[in-house]
Amino acid sequence: KAGVTQTPRYLIKTRGQQVTLSCSPISGHRSVSWYQQTPGQGLQFLFEYFSETQRNKGNFPGRFSGRQFSNSRSEMNVSTLELGDSALYLCASSLNGNLFYGYTFGSGTRLTVV
Amino acid sequence: KQEVTQIPAALSVPEGENLVLNCSFTDSAIYNLQWFRQDPGKGLTSLLLIQSSQREQTSGRLNASLDKSSGRSTLYIAASQPGDSATYLCAAAEETSGSRLTFGEGTQLTVNP
Numbered sequence: 185k186a187g188v189t190q191t192p193r194y195l196i197k198t199r200g201q202q203v204t205l206s207c208s209p210i211s212g213h214r215s216v217s218w219y220q221q222t223p224g225q226g227l228q229f230l231f232e233y234f235s236e237t238q239r240n241k242g243n244f245p246g247r248f249s250g251r252q253f254s255n256s257r258s259e260m261n262v263s264t265l266e267l268g269d270s271a272l273y274l275c276a277s278s279l280n281g282n283l284f285y286g287y288t289f290g291s292g293t294r295l296t297v298v
Numbered sequence: 299k300q301e302v303t304q305i306p307a308a309l310s311v312p313e314g315e316n317l318v319l320n321c322s323f324t325d326s327a328i329y330n331l332q333w334f335r336q337d338p339g340k341g342l343t344s345l346l347l348i349q350s351s352q353r354e355q356t357s358g359r360l361n362a363s364l365d366k367s368s369g370r371s372t373l374y375i376a377a378s379q380p381g382d383s384a385t386y387l388c389a390a391a392e393e394t395s396g397s398r399l400t401f402g403e404g405t406q407l408t409v410n411p
Contacts, residue, residue: 190341217397227387227401240397274341276399283329283391284349287399289342 186211188277188290196296202263205293209256209277215239216258217287218250221272230273233258234281262295270297300325302390304402311378312410319373319405321388326366329393333362333373336385336404345386346373378409 189208197203209216217240218230229242233252250260256277262269272294276287301324311317321331330349334342346355346362348371354363361374371388385406389399 188341215397217399219399219401226403227389227399229398229400232397234397242398272339276342278397281397283393283397286330286332286344286347286391288344289334291341294339 188275188288190273190275190290190293192293193291194294194296196298197265199265199267199297201265202261203265203295205260205262205273205275205295207258207260207275207277207290209258209275210279210288213277213279213288214256215278215281216252216256217276217278218258218260219274219276220244221274221292222270227274230260232281239281265297267297269295271295300328300390300392300400302388302400302402304386304388304405306405307403308406308408310408310410313378313380315378315409316374316376317378317407319375319386319388319407321371321373321402323369323371323390323400325390325392326369327392328366329391331362331364331371332389332391332399333360333371334387334389336387338385342387375407378407380409380411382409383407 217232232240252258279285333345348364359376385404
């Protein structure tokens with residue numbers, strides 16, 4: 185059974201550009217959450233999608249957005265990149281979006297903004 | 299607002315030692331608590347998930363306990379091995395905040411051969 189797949193694994197972007205990250209959840213999982221991990225702030229919740237609808241959102245600026253497709257795959261977009269956006273972006277999926285089952289995380293996308 | 303704290307921030311032990319990692323949370327109204335392991339530059343690997351109605355969960359050499367009333371969880375690792383070296387994170391899920399997890403800062407464990 186395939187796990188949560190995130191692509192690409194590594195990205196280098198220039199300040200001011202935009203970037204799109206992709207996450208494919210475990211088959212059958214309909215909930216996808218995104219987290220940002222930095223040395224200074226630790227792991228912070230970005231947003232969660234369930235059945236193509238954003239169900240929950242963290243405290244990030246509007247430059248961070250996402251969407252979910254009918255096959256449950258999700259994309260996260262960051263526009264007008266800033267140096268501080270350099271981080272490991274982690275995606276997690278959950279069966280039926282139910283907290284009871286916990287979360288499975290992917291390996292992450294390492295974004296470096298120069 | 300839920301806050302999760304992990305103590306100690308770093309721990310170095312000789313191989314074979316039993317050890318305890320601590321996690322505390324400020325809001326006891328949690329739905330469940332999950333322990334993860336993270337190797338350098340990698341994603342999170344789920345170790346144990348404890349529902350709010352449970353007191354502990356076990357998997358191999360790992361045992362996690364939960365005391366909601368005191369806002370604490372512990373992860374016990376028996377007979378530690380060098381391969382256990384990693385950062386261990388606990389995360390609380392609150393039903394009131396929807397589906398988000400609130401993470402601690404982690405405990406960086408080093409097991410020396």
